[in-house]
Amino acid sequence: MNLNKPISALLLMVFSFSFAIQAQEKIELSSLILNLEDKFDVKFSYSLNEISSILVNKPKEIDALETIIEHLNKETILNFKFLNERYITISTIEKKVTVCGVLISETDKEPLFGASVLIQNTTKGVIANDDGAFQLENVGINEQLIISFLGFKTQVLAVKELLLLNEDCKTIAMVEQNEALNQILIEKYLTTGLQKYIDGSTVLNTEKFGILPGLIEPDILQSIQALPGVESVDESIANINVRGGTNDQNLILWDHIKMYHSGHFFGLISAYNPYLTDKVVVTKNGTSSEFSDGVSSTIAMSTKNKIDDEVSGGFGANLIHADAFLKIPLSKKLALHISGRRSFTDMLNTPAYDNYFERSFQDSELTTNSDNITESNRSSDFVFYDYTAKLLFDLNENHKVRANVIGIYNNLDYTESFTNSENQSEAKTSNLKQENLGFGASWNGKWTSRFSTDFTAFYSKYNVDAVDYRIETDQKLTQANEVLETGIKLKTNFKINDTFNVLSGYQFSEIGILNSTEVSAPAYNKTKKDVLLNHALFGEIEYNKASTYLRIGVRGNYFQKFNKFLIEPRLYVRQKLSNQFALKLQGEFKNQSATQIIDFQDDFLGVENRRWILANNESIPISESKQAAFGFEYSHNNLIVDVEGFYKTVDGITVSNQGFYNNFQYLNATGSYDVRGVEFLINKTAAKYSTWLSYTYSINDYEFNTLTPSIFPNNVDIRHSVSLALNYDVIKSLKVSTGGIWRSGQPFTKPVEANETVQDGNNIYVNYNSPNAENQDDFIRLDASLSYSFNTFKTAKSSVRIGVINLLNRKNIINTYYEVDPNDSNTALKIENKSLGLTPNISFRCSF
Template sequence: MKQSKLFLILCITYGCFSFAISMQERIQLIYLLPNLEAKFDVKFSYAVEDVDGVWVTQPNKNFTLNQVIDFLNKTTVLNFKFLTDRYITVSTLQKKVSICGVLTNQNKAPLLGATLMLSRANKGVVTNVNGEFLIENVDINEDVNISYIGYQTLSLKAKDLRSCQEIVLIEQAEMLNPILISKFLTTGLQKRVDGSTVLNTEKFGILPGLTEPDILQSIQALPGVESVNESIANINVRGGSNDQNLILWDGIKMYHAGHFFGLISAYNPNLTQSVVVTKNGTSSEFSDGVSSIINMFTKNEIGKEINGGLGVNLLNTDVFLEIPINKKLAVHVSGRRSFTDVFTSPTYDTYFKRSFQNSELTSSDNISESNKSSDFYFYDYTAKLLYDVNQNHKIRANIIGIYNHLDYTESDTNTQNETISRTNNLQQQNLGAGFQWNAIWTNKFKTDIVAFYSKYNIDAIDYKIESDQKLTQANEVIETGLKLKTTYKIHKNVSLLNGYQFSETGILNQTTVNVPSYSKTKKDVLLNHALFSEIEFNNGSTYARLGFRANYFQKFNKFILEPRFNFRQTLNKQFAVKIQGEFKNQSATQVIDFQDNFLGVEKRRWILANNQNIPISKSKQGSLGVEFHQHNWVLSTDGFYKFVNGITASNQGFYNSFQNLRATGNYQVKGIEFLANKTSNKYSTWFSYTYSVNQYEFKSFTPSVFPNNVDIKHSVSLAFNYNLLENLEMSLGGVLRSGQPYTKPIEGKETIQNGNNTVVNYDVPNDENLPNFMRLDASIKYHFTWFNTIKNSLTLGVINLTNRENIINRYYEVDTNNTDKTIEVNQKSLGFMPNISFRIKF
């Protein structure tokens, strides 16, 4: 192979040897050896696999045989040894080498942030700003997988990467929204050029307190994303409520997020390949979720061999399998189940105490603790069928099931000295099914068809043993949807997206009581049609996406038009500015009914807009930001403004004088997010700060403007990840934020009469704040391998390392012993909670 530039041979394991050459030929060793045999009348003895793929520079024509052998010993990792004057052996001298290179695209531009992973050693690096990489102490026969979103993945042997050559990655023509930052906060978190964040679960590093890459826990590491009550079912994005997050799993809309009634993500990460979190500047193909979109994608490629794994921690065990049936057909399955109904660990006890505090399961009443028992378990499962019709047409079908089950038994003795036992029951589930057909018709035009069915149920049976009253409650959501979209690449830097979406949503709420006899059932159905279009441009320094969505609600004969905008401009190698904006709507929301709730555990139920007292929620959001990148430093700041209209008082969960009132209003939040992130091959550290002011406005209330329930003015997080050894990593981090608002009773007149009832006499709404929330978490993870093919990991995590008692909610009840007084009820956060997990992957 002719070369027109200097080659530098760097960093072989037993020392870095430089040999400058200019305009000389390189040749594969397997072809050089026969030439040397003919020239010097010698015989080389070697194994073909040892010399295959080894490139060397042609020795000087004037070299003697001894000089040639000395040259080859210095410039390769092979050992050339004279047995006699005529016979020479060639053997592998080193099993470990250093590999290096420069990654570029077809335009010779370096690729910053590309990932190189060693398949067996379970470690990797990312390229620097010049596209360069270096990994030391690598097995010479190790497979090195090179990946960069927007480009085709490349797999090479380590022995082929010893000479620091240029490696060109081939661009995937249909991708315009590539990864901007490959290692963001921790390994496996990436930042796209459009501002969205990608969580790659397969490559995900550890986060403080976590033993596994819990999807909905992990995204809370992002600025502006947090849960004011520690529940992943109550994620607040830029001051929004939890029901304002659109959750998609392979295109299926999900209405349920967590096990243990919100403390654990219900989505198994082992077959979930990536999660994309978008806070603003959303693509026009998506609606709903006026605060954010959490879009999950499972593995989508057919492998060559069976892969799988299993794991166990102190709450549950799980298993997953990827089974290729042939080159065109494969099945992916996963399952997870808790063993909390068989064995209770300290981790379970901590979760149970946190989940069911101040509920019927733990609150004191006429039934003694010895006459109460509970049985709780959860499970989830997924299955995916992958069929490649050919290289350009792919069909996928999925199912997902999420289930939580609680039995709560009370026993008591009646006046006839008979033992009466009643079992209360609470079941919560979300079932989903989806179909996708992805078709590439030309290198410029492709289509996607997505159809889904989603069914959410929560059902409860609540017995009052003293009065023999039986209360049954049900909340059911059924949604079907169809999306057709086309993507046309107008130019290598420009693509056009067009599409149509249809959805039908039906929601049922039902309550029945036996004594006194009462029954109420309400069912609503809403059909929505939407057309969307957007154009996207990206030339490396400028990124722009302009979109528009037209929604039509058939029942109301109502149109809602939504523009979307996303722009990023690189000013130089270090600085970039970004501007984002969007209009969105949402027709299904949750209400909170404190008087009529599921065993006092789950108070939320889904309802559908009726365009009257329950309007369609609409949001307007804009943000302006600046980014700085240099020497693996990322500094980012974003100022944002969000206005959401059409919220109802019943879906806010007020603990104040507005608790039982019906009204519609809005909230607006203004704030700024700051992030400082430094990464290297061995460590990553970050600091984030969010400041925001979040206020309600309900014009029919007095006062009409007051702080939002999730008005967290200051929120700080700090974390540090470090690879202590090649196979040992640790993570330590903490969160400090303002306490959320609450309303206290009027001092000196804590209760008032409301008809025949005595109720709390609340003061100015949300005028007080809880003490600051502070928590320190830590994790440590150890990797090891069995039989060179089975990868194992052992992870220990501790949430709330200092066992700090944080109050996450406060409300008041009338004291039954003295109705002139109130009782303060505090809901507390998780205490000291250790967990340990062991995983096997093959």
Template sequence: MENRKWIIYILICFIQLGFGQTNSEKVPLTEIIIAVENKFDVKFSYAHEDVVNVSIEQPDANFNLQQILSYLNRKTLLNFKTLDNRYITVSVIDKMITLCVTLISAENNAPLFGASVYISNTNRGVISDDEGKFQLDNVPLNSFITISYLGFKSQQVPVESLFHEDGICKTIVLEESQEILNQVLITKFLTTGLQKLIDGSTVLNTEKFGILPGLTEPDILQSIQALPGVESVNESIANINVRGGTNDQNLILWDNIKMYHSGHFFGLISAYNPNLTNKVVVTKNGTSSEFSDGVSSTINMSTKDVLTHKLQGGLGVNLISADAFLEIPINKKLALHISGRRSFTDFITSPTYDNYFERSFQDSELTTNSDNISESNRSSEFFFYDYTAKLLFDLNENHKFRANIIGISNNLDYKENYTNNNNQTESKTSNLSQENIGLGTKWNAIWSDTFTTDFMAFYSKYNVDAIDYRVETDQKLTQSNEVLETGIKINTNLKLNTHLNLLNGYQFSEIGILNQTTVSAPSYDRTKKDVLLNHAVFSELEFNSNQTYVRFGVRANYFQKFAKFLIEPRLNLRQKLSNQFALKLQGEFKNQSATQIVDFQDDFLGVENRRWILANEQSIPISESKQASFGFEFNQNNLVLDIEAFFKKVEGITTSNQGFYNNLGFYNNFQYINATGSYEAKGVEFLINKTASTYSTWLSYTYSVNDYEFESFTPSKFPNNIDIRHSVSLAFNYNLLDNLEVSVGGIWRSGQPFTKPVNGNETIQDGSQTVVNYDTPNSDNLDNFMRLDASINYNFNVSNTIKGSLRAGVLNVLDRENTINRYYEVDPNDSESTVQIDNKSLGMTPNISLRVRF
């Protein structure tokens, strides 16, 4: 017993001696507590497990008791509280601290710019800056932060492990994801939420997406038009022209479901609600052999794929529509994600709606109907909606099941009142509806560290139906275009080593297309239905090292109806010459069996004049494309310079499928002649992009020459309908404050080609009809198109768990009147002359959106 007293005495003296010295070495907290108890005759009450692993530097020997307690409170994550003159309690508290962390790559210690960091189970988060640093204030000590970065393994880190009493920034090292060879090349491309992958494709992360000029929502299809080589010559969001291709030549996938319809308001608003979209990958060339059936580009949209353990969601409203989404955890293995959006334009109108309506329905029956029916006797009602739902089931870490549904709908009612021969007032309502419903399922299985499989199946149904009552002739015209496709796909991924991955797979699809027209008086019915079965096998080898990226694949397609094989090689190569410079080479063969035709004589109320048809290998061949591109990149200090030359040839096009929404098509002497030909597009894309933590600016320029070739025509070669020779896009984003961002930008491009009548001989007789006598096709151009747009975004916190944003945007700030199409008709008052008809772009169109997330 005596020996024990001496040991304690020596220990106390040793610790007290330490109080009087400058000693940076840490000692166990339990020893300091014992020393304080003996020196000041007090008792500490604490749980042994709370203090046993804590070590700190010794306090100053001259401190009194209160100073020591203050020192302990400051240096530890514990709460030291005096109960009375003798007893002191020690407890773990829920402190709020400030985090300062630097993120680096495990491979080369490079800072990770643009990583997403958020407090787990909340909506509070930040993006790491160009030095890889981030700071979060008022973070609960007992919480976790989640760090995610495309191409790297996500981490969930306890906040307590990042605490430092002196506020020193800690470093977290992220490891590359071994499952993803196609890593991020540029983390902040054009704006926050846009990233460029090493294979040249572009990823849009809608949840992290910043603002673009004129936009109030992260509209998926409008956002990708900021990329060089991606245009919409008639200003329609749904009509995207990639390197001179038509809109139907883009393969659009929503969670592996093939979609045949992409726009609300007949093209002006994207039909895909971005709030549950995780990423959108846009590929212009060098496509993976996994994909086909789109000779121009691939737009692959994926929704969130991670189970949430806390109810999350949001809602928003703008001057056109309102929407909401929810992420609902059912249990640890099951979750449901749902979203919905509906316009309120059938109840309330706004200046935004009025501009959209005028733009969408100009030159249709809604605005050009019989003079016998006055404006006061016409009325129209339009609305749209969309919805999505996704069921997520994780059987375990190695087997995950997903089921999806998506629905898109547009509905237009057009009512006419008129007086009949008995002097009675009657009314007739015409209707146009457009829908696309998709169902999909996926099973992802991890069989080992090196081998995984994906099994996918989908069903997609698109239909556009119109009932057109023609008052003057008392005639009812019913039209329908329906597409029904089902498909399955099996992918196997074998990781041969850390740099090499082998993809193999099989895909089967069955597509049926129905076109029907029925007339009441005189009685007439025309129905045509075609079905096509397609089998495909594909294989692809992907190699990625620090200097070289190569993806080489081949796809073999077999069309059962025609007993036809098509072999499609694919190549994607990127070679680094230095840390700043890289060369890239891409090429691909692709095919497409379903295309859209333009039918001016059999359109849907004059609003929708495109209908899907299937190849028959006679009058309508399977379209085939060959594309190659070569370029180089410079990337240093967040400055990107990208130059790429491309060549694309698409064979198997017809005169009937070369046109656009709202009567933009072959307005020349060939418009009613069915012929098969090709188009050839070649040009150069240039982009310079500078980003930083507070701003982003870019300038893109595209020069291209796009020509048709139809051997049966004279001349056989002439400019494409979408031959846009020069296109320039310039924009600037700036964070005025941490929560206030502005974006200003403009578009300038050459005018679209059109065909004039022969001067002095504008019309000719064709049988019993007088028609326009067109001159050489597409030999003239419209005036140049120019538009300036602006947006502003303000973020705010409603509470600790509810975030809000208020955005305002204006399209065409200068209210410039741009002509986007021109054609001619015979003058009804003078059969020897013509009338020029111009379709105009949107005028100045403001919009405001308010959104909250929880």
């Protein structure tokens, strides 16, 4: 047997392996530089700190200097650059690299889908995908990365720390933010920027807001209607119905200022500019004991509260209005945030404006009037604007003072021209003005690591004023509704440990409401003003550990004028059964002393028919609500299933604040309504898409013991409501969203067949049948949006958004009522108000 060949092969393998080991031999870069300087007669310019402790592969003896430098550029985080044939610089200044990582929770090792990774002092960044992974290309070697995720401590990492050569992307464990017990539960809820908190509230982060069907901007009160149980039966954000409640039963707060007005264009556009809003918290049940009023829900808006290092802002416009905002740091401790928005509808009419105008003013004096005033003899100008300003002062790290103002304004001028009895031309201008002005101040003091206080004060003034010249009777009608409220709140927060937190405080409010009507001919004047003082003490304890979250509280309210004391318990419990399943239980008692009445006969120009009134504890009682809800959540692999059954009863409502179109319209009675139902939501999210289906079933009935029948369907008794939508990122900069709404028709009342009218003295009225016994046709609407973003400058981002409401141009009926036919007093004329038709809109925005 010849052994020479195997032995030769073995020797060759050993030699080759030995050569490979030698070729991969590591040496210190500092030593290699000295060798290269001697061998090639060159000089390197470098900092010892930058090259210390760096090991590199030892180059081959036959390698040229250019080859060695090329390998070092690829192999290290350093940048080697020839200044000339003899001098070479070594630095990290111009080095561009690709960095990546995987973000997980330190507690349960779950990936953090949706976490934000941003290059410090730039607008460049990415969002972690379903696996928590991210990758950034062309990043400077000396840059810092800011990694943030709600509910976790923000990390700042140097790019150098993430560059582990020849290894997979580094795993980064994020630490939970233990300072706040109210942790974020679902980061991406329906769309980017909507989150679900562990206490059951839903938070809208307008800065990170993604896209929703039909919307071209994060309109606050339009966006929250994507939530189950929140809708508007007449498409108006001035009439948001939360679990069958009316709009005046929603407590609306802007930086702790109580607001009494919510919509521009008489309800079609949110009156709150979203671009300085930091977050919006929507609570349907289980409200914290620090909040009162709003027997249906709480909508608390907060503006940005941080002093930045640099000036930033943005501006934009759509087919209705233009706006701008600025965040201006005046020093390290002082900053000013301002925003403004104004319509240009008084200067330019667009298709979107025409649709909005037709929808808002149908069946008002602007579109229906006497025969002797033709269309050409009528004109109207409508304009709205809003503004906010906030002063931020950080006395030090533990004491912060804030002062802010918000103004909301709507103005409508309506001119009628006619020829008088002397054949002379005359013109009379009617006016409707609606505004809400608010001032607020707060002081947050952190006295120890566990104890802090918050002191807030506010002043809110709401006015609606109308001057209506009635041509037929040569009469001038002047009306006013004014609300003035002043309030203060002192709140203390004591964190016993990482598990227990105790909140307590005192609140005082004084509210005055004025209503006045003046008629010129015949002379008539009526003015009524009421004032009510309320004192309240509140307290609650929060417990959050492992699988259990509990918040239990109580609020005591004392109404000085009535010598009345109300105790209101509050409860929210969430028990996690496994990593996927959780049960939740909610309950609350609440009260409300200011409500709106609806008067279709004594309205403002036929446009605004709501006016605020104050409880008198007799004909107008304090409204009181009791709510309970029980449900479960399933969450796994970015799939969310949420089911919740609820029951709500509200006592102390009046006929006048329900807006009846039936035989009860002119009666005085107090009663209640009960709502019971179930909400279902299934939502699947991923890095590139989010899709959801929500369904609400509810039964909503009135009970007025002094009326016959005493029990009948609520005006907003919507038995079935379905919403389906899909958001999809075609590419990183292009997003599309489409979705539809289907819900049962709203109840209405028909006249008695063959006996449609009835006469009482000289007055003739519609003779209505059983109240709310009929239903309108189902409401169906399909909406779509498209968003494209791009960089205009290095530090500026721009976007173009297109939205279409009612893509199919369906003629939905949103209100049905009857009037006596002016041509036949024995007949009732059917009036149907229609929803928005096909309404496209487009916006352009730029932020810097």
